[in-house]
Amino acid sequence: MRIISGTLKGRTFRVPTGFPSRPTTDFAKEGLFNILENTFDFENMRILDLCAGTGNLSFEFLSRGASSITAVDKNSRVCSFLQKNAQSLNLETQLSVVNSDCLHFLQRTAATFDIIIADPPFDLAIHHSIADTVFQRHLLNPEGILIIEHGKRTLMDNATNFSKTRNFGNVSFSFFTWP
Numbered sequence: 309m310r311i312i313s314g315t316l317k318g319r320t321f322r323v324p325t326g327f328p329s330r331p332t333t334d335f336a337k338e339g340l341f342n343i344l345e346n347t348f349d350f351e352n353m354r355i356l357d358l359c360a361g362t363g364n365l366s367f368e369f370l371s372r373g374a375s376s377i378t379a380v381d382k383n384s385r386v387c388s389f390l391q392k393n394a395q396s397l398n399l400e401t402q403l404s405v406v407n408s409d410c411l412h413f414l415q416r417t418a419a420t421f422d423i424i425i426a427d428p429p430f431d432l433a434i435h436h437s438i439a440d441t442v443f444q445r446h447l448l449n450p451e452g453i454l455i456i457e458h459g460k461r462t463l464m465d466n467a468t469n470f471s472k473t474r475n476f477g478n479v480s481f482s483f484f485t486w487p
Contacts, residue, residue: 309364312338314371321362321393328383329361332427332457336476337368340455343474343481347453348423350374356419356447358410358426358438363390363403365425370399377402378419382409410434414441422452430459439467439484454484 309331310320323331332340344350350373357366360379369377379390387407394403406413410426411434424447426438435456441447442454453471456464457479464470464482471483 309362310334311367311371313341314368314373316367316371316397319367319371319397321367323362324389327362327386327389329386330429331362331364333477333479336457336479336481337364339474339476340365340481341368341372343483344423344453345372350423353422354378354419354449356380356421356424358413358424359428360390360405361386361427363393365427366390366403367393367397367399369423370397370402375402376404378404378406378421380406380408380410380413382407411437411441414438414445414447417447420447420449420452422449423455424448424452425455425457427457430462435462435464435482436467439464439469443468443484443486448484448486450486452485456482456484458482 355377357379360381366377366379387405390405394400469484473482
């Protein structure tokens with residue numbers, strides 16, 4: 309896993325063998341950030357990374373100027389990995405790691421976010437539930453965006469407040485905004 313742009317560009321992290329996560333490919337990540345950087349300035353944005361896994365997307369956001377990220381993952385081993393990498397990069401004050409199921413977190417949090425990105429396991433059918441919960445609970449700020457990463461075969465166009473899908477190889481990102 310490597311950071312592809314920003315202040316931490318070129319930094320790499322070894323993901324332990326057997327790690328229970330699938331990092332977003334550089335190709336897909338670069339495509340996603342090309343889209344986002346045309347719309348958003350990450351500075352002073354509150355970002356939520358659901359099913360954070362390796363932290364690949366969280367660290368990329370921080371490298372590109374995000375000031376605050378909450379990374380949520382239900383696997384305690386994953387959370388420890390995230391915290392260790394944040395410490396090694398001196399980012400522990402900017403990255404808050406929460407050990408929780410993402411839907412449980414969404415049901416309980418009172419915080420709102422400018423960008424919410426979710427990368428659940430492709431075979432876990434919670435993609436629509438994430439979108440529904442984010443909008444039902446008003447967790448996304450009015451000008452914010454929800455992004456859900458999923459496999460190419462998962463259709464999201466009938467989900468709450470769907471805007472568009474962009475494909476990068478076998479990975480797709482679906483975007484959701486307030487109407």
